[in-house]
Amino acid sequence: MTDDQVPAALRAFIDSTNRGDTAAFLAGFTDDATLDDWGRVFHGPDGIASWNETDNIGKRAHFELVGIEATDDPDTVIATLTVTGGGYNGTGPITFTSTGDRLRRVVIAPTA
Template sequence: MNIIDIPAAIQTFVEATNRGDAEAFATAFTHDAELSDWGREYHGRDGVRAWDRTDNIGVQAHFALDAIEPGASSDTFVATLTVTGNGYNGTGPMTFRLRDGLIASLRIAP
């Protein structure tokens, strides 16, 4: 794993998913968060909760954080995660943009 400090919100994202804690998962995001999953768009915490139900905790997803590195700007990070569960299974990048210690946007795409 690349060694940098893992921002608390991203750590919460991973840990809440792995323990199936939907409320902790949602509160890792800002109220106006944007989530893009291969072009499917979700907005706000209600959108994050909807995605969580259909594509994450709702399908018993489990994350292993393989690497994390700084993104293109000081508030972005690219995490390489291996996902297992009853939905998507595989390894790929997730790009996080943080604001005020929370996830303001998450982009899942190659």
């Protein structure tokens, strides 16, 4: 996998988290974005900021991209990430849907 195969919105999600850059992380989402973390759904900038504080940068999360696969939707990819930090630690799939270079939907749960 090369960097040019990774959508810009996904790369920004990973890079901003790894730098601990909350402003850049939040700027990577559309205003109407949703983030679904195993059924806990966070809406819009305030919801995603809350998740970021309790489950992501607030827990010093660090992502390593293991693999990426395309879907039938050209705006959606499934990325396998290894997560380490002060919260969840493990490897699993996350579905990312983007609009341009920003994320519109993130789903953290096993794929069907």
